[in-house]
Amino acid sequence: MLKFGIIGFGFMGQTHADTIEKLDYTELVAVCDTNAMQFKQAPEGVATFLKAEDLLATDINTVIISVPNHLHLEMVKKVAEAGKDIICEKPAAMNAAEFDEMMKITQAANVRFTIHHQRRWDKDFRIVKEVYDSQTLGNIFTIKNSLYGFNGNMHDWHIYPEFGGGMLYDWGVHLLDQMLVMMGDSQLKSVYATVRNVINKNVDDYFNIQLYFDNGITGQVELGTYMLSEKKDWFERHWFLGGDKGSANIDGFNPSGSITRTTELLQSVGGKTTMTPAGPTRSFGPPPAGRIVSEALPEVDVNHEMFFENYHRFVKGEEELAVKPNQIYQLMKLVDAIRESAETHQVVTLD
Numbered sequence: 001m002l003k004f005g006i007i008g009f010g011f012m013g014q015t016h017a018d019t020i021e022k023l024d025y026t027e028l029v030a031v032c033d034t035n036a037m038q039f040k041q042a043p044e045g046v047a048t049f050l051k052a053e054d055l056l057a058t059d060i061n062t063v064i065i066s067v068p069n070h071l072h073l074e075m076v077k078k079v080a081e082a083g084k085d086i087i088c089e090k091p092a093a094m095n096a097a098e099f100d101e102m103m104k105i106t107q108a109a110n111v112r113f114t115i116h117h118q119r120r121w122d123k124d125f126r127i128v129k130e131v132y133d134s135q136t137l138g139n140i141f142t143i144k145n146s147l148y149g150f151n152g153n154m155h156d157w158h159i160y161p162e163f164g165g166g167m168l169y170d171w172g173v174h175l176l177d178q179m180l181v182m183m184g185d186s187q188l189k190s191v192y193a194t195v196r197n198v199i200n201k202n203v204d205d206y207f208n209i210q211l212y213f214d215n216g217i218t219g220q221v222e223l224g225t226y227m228l229s230e231k232k233d234w235f236e237r238h239w240f241l242g243g244d245k246g247s248a249n250i251d252g253f254n255p256s257g258s259i260t261r262t263t264e265l266l267q268s269v270g271g272k273t274t275m276t277p278a279g280p281t282r283s284f285g286p287p288p289a290g291r292i293v294s295e296a297l298p299e300v301d302v303n304h305e306m307f308f309e310n311y312h313r314f315v316k317g318e319e320e321l322a323v324k325p326n327q328i329y330q331l332m333k334l335v336d337a338i339r340e341s342a343e344t345h346q347v348v349t350l351d
């Protein structure tokens with residue numbers, strides 16, 4: 001049984017409490033928050049504490065850390081010293097140096113340590129990964145991973161850089177983690193990034209990041225929280241994968257889209273002129289009939305609880321841990337490189 005304590009019982013802490021209630025191998029023993037108002041949301045029978053030290057003295061074996069980002073390192077130290085296993089919220093740390101310290105602390109204390117990157121089990125990402133792994137698009141040369149919305153304003157501690165605010169820490173680490181996981185053993189060679197504060201004074205709310213991998217793929221991760229649209233839906237979530245045998249478009253968190261492939265390489269079409277609304281063209285005209293076929297996206301059956309299922313099986317020694325600290329160290333190094341590139345307007349090489 002995973003006997004949980006949660007430190008930081010705000011939006012995400014309460015979301016974790018709901019999940020823990022649903023699973024039959026987990027139990028929520030105690031929650032801790034410096035704001036006692038949050039305890040109104042605590043399930044009945046769960047102990048509540050204002051101080052982390054008091055929660056750590058209870059009969060728990062695992063702690064979820066869901067305090068604001070700048071406090072993650074401090075909490076990891078406390079929890080590791082108490083000998084409890086740790087699931088820490090993302091972004092794991094403020095930078096790679098902090099995360100390195102966390103890894104050393106948890107190793108020395110001999111406690112389990114992972115980061116809550118549940119978006120590895122997002123349906124859209126899993127479909128994209130399956131398309132990527134199947135090699136059905138031939139040699140992939142580009143992957144675009146984007147998320148647009150028009151709410152714009154950051155809130156609470158998210159508006160302060162010193163607390164780890166801004167969208168690069170908030171959603172960026174999810175989108176970047178998905179790209180790194182999909183690339184598997186391929187190495188990220190370099191990165192070029194634009195990171196902007198569009199309507200928020202102090203923290204970023206737009207970024208456009210180019211990732212150059214040693215397998216020849218250029219990844220682009222773009223996010224904007226101030227992309228105005230007439231559309232009713234707040235989010236526009238889009239993936240595009242381009243290969244030399246086809247393309248895939250995947251839209252939405254509950255995705256629609258398709259795979260489009262050529263039956264024959266289009267380079268053999270020749271210089272035929274086609275009239276389009278943009279005038280005559282030889283490069284952008286529609287291909288001859290029968291050269292393009294559409295295929296449905298693969299089916300996947302995933303949900304965020306699978307993060308906990310994996311963690312539980314890992315604890316029982318039945319499975320490898322999915323979200324490994326060394327992967328997250330690479331992710332934090334990438335975040336550091338993105339900030340450097342955005343500041344210097346230079347491509348930054350990763351070792």
Ligand SMILES: NC(=O)c1ccc[n+]([C@@H]2O[C@H](COP(=O)([O-])OP(=O)(O)OC[C@H]3O[C@@H](n4cnc5c(N)ncnc54)[C@H](O)[C@@H]3O)[C@@H](O)[C@H]2O)c1
Pocket residue numbers: 007008009010011012013032033034035038052065066067068069071089090091116117118156157169170
């Ligand atoms: N994985 C995800 O999809 C996801 C989604 C949202 C937030 N998060 C992460 O969860 C963490 C918390 O974010 P949130 O949106 O829940 O914030 P929040 O402000 O809603 O909750 C944070 C809580 O921590 C409490 N707190 C602050 N300092 C504390 C301390 N020293 N000891 C105990 N409690 C303290 C606050 O009172 C607050 O209730 C962040 O790291 C954030 O990035 C992850």
